[in-house]
Amino acid sequence: MNTRIALTLALMIPATLAFADDRSSAQTALLAASCANCHGTDGKLAGAIPAIASRPATALESQLLDFKHDEQTRATVMPRIAKGYSDEELKALAQYFSNIDAASKQR
Amino acid sequence: MTNKSIKNQGLTSSRRDLLKLMGAASALPLLGACSSLGGSKELSARVVVVGGGFGGATAAKYLKRSAPQLDVTLIEPNKVFYTCPFSNLVLAGMRSMDSISHNYDELRALGVRVIHTTAQDVDPVSRTVSLGDGGSVRYEKLLLSPGIDIRWNAIEGYDQAAAEHAPHAWKAGDQTRLLRRQIEAMDDGGVFVLTAPANPFRCPPGPYERASLVAHYLSQHKPRSKVLILDAKDNFSKQGLFMQGWNEVHGDRIEWVGLSGDGKVTRVDAQKREVETEFGTIHKASVLNVVPPQKAGFIADRAGVTNESGWVPVDPMTFESTQVNDIYVVGDATLAAPMPKSGFAANAQGKVAAAAIIASLEGQRPLEPSWANTCYSLINPEYGISVAAVYKIQEGLISETSGGVSATDASATVRKLEAEYAVGWYNAISQDTWGTRR
Ligand SMILES: Cc1cc2nc3c(=O)[nH]c(=O)nc-3n(C[C@H](O)[C@H](O)[C@H](O)COP(=O)(O)OP(=O)(O)OC[C@H]3O[C@@H](n4cnc5c(N)ncnc54)[C@H](O)[C@@H]3O)c2cc1C
Numbered sequence: 001m002n003t004r005i006a007l008t009l010a011l012m013i014p015a016t017l018a019f020a021d022d023r024s025s026a027q028t029a030l031l032a033a034s035c036a037n038c039h040g041t042d043g044k045l046a047g048a049i050p051a052i053a054s055r056p057a058t059a060l061e062s063q064l065l066d067f068k069h070d071e072q073t074r075a076t077v078m079p080r081i082a083k084g085y086s087d088e089e090l091k092a093l094a095q096y097f098s099n100i101d102a103a104s105k106q107r
Numbered sequence: 108m109t110n111k112s113i114k115n116q117g118l119t120s121s122r123r124d125l126l127k128l129m130g131a132a133s134a135l136p137l138l139g140a141c142s143s144l145g146g147s148k149e150l151s152a153r154v155v156v157v158g159g160g161f162g163g164a165t166a167a168k169y170l171k172r173s174a175p176q177l178d179v180t181l182i183e184p185n186k187v188f189y190t191c192p193f194s195n196l197v198l199a200g201m202r203s204m205d206s207i208s209h210n211y212d213e214l215r216a217l218g219v220r221v222i223h224t225t226a227q228d229v230d231p232v233s234r235t236v237s238l239g240d241g242g243s244v245r246y247e248k249l250l251l252s253p254g255i256d257i258r259w260n261a262i263e264g265y266d267q268a269a270a271e272h273a274p275h276a277w278k279a280g281d282q283t284r285l286l287r288r289q290i291e292a293m294d295d296g297g298v299f300v301l302t303a304p305a306n307p308f309r310c311p312p313g314p315y316e317r318a319s320l321v322a323h324y325l326s327q328h329k330p331r332s333k334v335l336i337l338d339a340k341d342n343f344s345k346q347g348l349f350m351q352g353w354n355e356v357h358g359d360r361i362e363w364v365g366l367s368g369d370g371k372v373t374r375v376d377a378q379k380r381e382v383e384t385e386f387g388t389i390h391k392a393s394v395l396n397v398v399p400p401q402k403a404g405f406i407a408d409r410a411g412v413t414n415e416s417g418w419v420p421v422d423p424m425t426f427e428s429t430q431v432n433d434i435y436v437v438g439d440a441t442l443a444a445p446m447p448k449s450g451f452a453a454n455a456q457g458k459v460a461a462a463a464i465i466a467s468l469e470g471q472r473p474l475e476p477s478w479a480n481t482c483y484s485l486i487n488p489e490y491g492i493s494v495a496a497v498y499k500i501q502e503g504l505i506s507e508t509s510g511g512v513s514a515t516d517a518s519a520t521v522r523k524l525e526a527e528y529a530v531g532w533y534n535a536i537s538q539d540t541w542g543t544r545r
Contacts, residue, residue: 026145026462027474033144033169033458034479034497036539037451038532045538048531076513076525077481077495084479084497084509107172107217107542 028092031085035093041107043097054102060094144462145474146174152468155236155246157226157406159183159211161190161450162252162438164540165457167219174465180220180244182236186210188541189279191310192450193533198276198287199320200328201488207279213542226253229410231431248464251412251419252438252453253404254278255309258417261400262302262375269377273395277309289394290321295329297393302372302382303338304400307418309439309448311344312494314398316484319349322357323487336363337382337390339371344447345484345494345512352486372397403440410434418442423505425463425473426456435460445507446498451480451532454540476500483529491525 035043035052043052052060066072067082068090082090156167159181167181188209196202211221225239229249237243257275259266265273276286290299299321303314318334325332342365343349353361364370374383380395402417412419412428419436420429421443428434437460438453446452455478463473481495496510513525537543 023145023471023474026143029144030458030462030474031477034455034477037454037479037536038481038528040535041539041542045535047534048527049535074521074524076521076528077493080495080509080511081479081481081497082509084477084499084507107168107213 028096031089032093032096035097042100044100044102051102052097053100055098057094057098060097061091064090064094144169144173144458144465145469145471146170146177146465147469149176150174150465150468151176151178152247153178153180153245154248154250154464155244156181156250156252157183157236158252158254158404158438159185159188159214159221160252160254160438160453161536161540162254162453162457163250164188164211164214165454166250166252166435166437166461167214168217168540168542169458169461170464171214171217171219173461174468175218177465177468178220179218180222181211181214182222182224182226182238182244183211184223184225184239185280186223189283190450190533190537191277191279191313192536194276194279194283195313195317195320196485197283198290198317199324200287200291201320204284209537209541209543211541217542226406227409229406229434231411231434234433246433248433248435248468249410250435250437250457250460250464251404251407251410251440252436252457253406254439255401255448256404258400258402262372262397264375264377265397265399269375270397272377273375273380273392273397275397275399277313277398277401286394286396290324293329293332293393296331297329298391299325299332299334299394299396300380300382300390300392301334301336301396301398302375303336303340303343303398305339305371307444307448308398308401310482311447311449312349312482312484314338315343315345315349317396318361318363319352319357319484319486322353322360326357326360332360332393334361335390335392336361337370337372337384338363338365341365341367344482345492347515348492348512349484349486351515352490352492356486356490401439403436407436407440412436414442416442423500423503424476425467426460427463435464443505445496446478446480446505447482449480449482450536450540451482452478454536455479478505481532483525483532485526485529486522489526490519490522491527491529492522493525493528 067078156163171179190207193207226236228237274282274286276282322334369384369386371385372382380392407413419441437456439448459476466473478498483493492513494512496507499508
């Protein structure tokens with residue numbers, strides 16, 4: 001086989017496998033897009049409302065679950081919001097924001 | 108040609124491909140981990156966005172960052188956009204106009220083509236938008252976020268000329284400046300009259316936050332003055348919390364008259380600053396602020412996407428018009444209840460529509476949408492209240508899956524925290540929509 005074709009084929013396999021993955025990560029990105037309205041694009045804006053990008057996934061997840069189950073004192077809107085998502089969705093959101101590089105300059 | 112040379116050629120070009128791919132892969136940690144709503148690198152098509160407010164600017168940004176090869180053109184007449192959110196703070200002298208202004212530099216830097224003119228007409232057959240500057244642009248997908256237009260003369264006597272004497276200030280900019288000047292010039296002891304419309308209208312808690320903050324200004328500068336709200340309905344957003352806050356903070360400075368108390372204004376005499384209600388009561392104002400009935404921005408009519416209500420019905424999955432293919436509409440112009448007509452909702456809808464446009468261009472099913480909303484209102488600079496909700500599709504309709512308003516028994520500390528979060532929200536949504544940092 002021509003090396004070029006072989007290489008191209010080899011490189012295409014992960015791309016095909018990645019398709020379902022891409023769709024589920026786009027799905028999580030859409031779910032996460034709502035968070036940006038208060039936490040900035042990609043959850044990177046720090047201010048009165050804290051940034052959420054780059055924080056450990058476990059910490060984010062347990063905080064979201066605490067909001068959901070009214071176990072956070074001094075909470076305001078987050079308990080009302082967290083109840084709108086399943087535990088799996090909250091986990092995916094925590095994972096998503098923990099993977100964002102808070103220092104990247106992307107707009 | 109010998110076998111050897113073919114092989115060599117192959118190697119060379121595959122090596123080049125490999126390097127290109129490796130280059131792309133090494134960029135992944137940076138680009139791959141941000142909110143790409145599904146566009147592939149190669150996706151190229153012309154998408155035109157009309158309106159650079161909360162819905163349109165957000166959609167243009169998220170289209171471009173998800174699918175950088177898309178040709179995204181934003182049509183917006185104003186070089187500077189003034190937000191309605193926090194314009195009530197300008198009226199109360201708590202903020203400058205400059206602090207609620209945003210421009211399009213960051214969107215341009217992202218690669219969005221911004222044209223400062225008005226979209227005059229849409230031809231869905233030739234897929235062309237004609238522009239106020241005489242030009243035109245073609246589209247494969249069109250997204251409209253034109254906000255509201257005022258229904259002039261829906262209240263007798265309230266037309267464009269009347270708005271120069273009795274401002275609505277329901278679109279921010281010169282109207283905000285005019286109303287601010289009138290409030291400042293008002294005599295101590297004068298009455299600020301605000302007339303509120305029936306549902307649906309832009310920003311359900313907006314009139315009541317405005318009454319609160321004007322009352323706050325009056326308490327400091329014109330302590331003998333009052334605020335009178337004449338309302339065309341009997342219930343309003345966060346009513347319990349507003350009334351509690353008024354009681355606690357503003358005493359009897361604010362008076363609210365609902366529909367059954369003869370609050371519905373049917374005639375305005377802007378020159379005399381006088382209004383008449385349904386049952387003939389005449390109220391005289393020192394400053395008259397008419398929040399009039401509204402409809403979708405006129406370009407929605409031109410595109411044929413409005414129905415008899417004057418608003419735009421959309422497919423909740425995608426925010427594509429149910430009447431015209433390939434035209435997506437978001438924001439205040441749409442019928443998207445139970446979502447309110449808020450900047451937050453317009454932004455969230457802009458992202459859902461951007462994802463749906465990308466999916467459709469790629470020949471895929473739309474992603475499962477979800478939206479959130481939080482509307483903060485200030486009773487005074489240290490007293491904030493909020494309503495928040497999450498929305499998903501249930502049985503084909505937009506439904507609230509969770510939500511509610513601030514606790515009625517919240518402490519002063521929590522009220523203050525919500526006032527601080529209101530500022531945090533404003534900064535975040537401005538950054539997320541226009542890229543502006545304040
Ligand atoms: C006093 C007040 C307070 C508010 N406070 C809040 C708040 O605290 N939180 C919140 O979430 N929301 C708030 N809102 C509501 C918020 O302002 C609107 O919901 C939001 O602006 C809707 O976004 P949009 O994209 O639909 O319209 P807009 O943001 O109004 O954007 C529409 C844009 O389209 C442009 N346009 C219109 N027609 C054309 C055309 N033919 N061609 C080209 N461009 C065109 C306009 O110039 C404008 O820039 C408030 C509103 C008011 C009045």
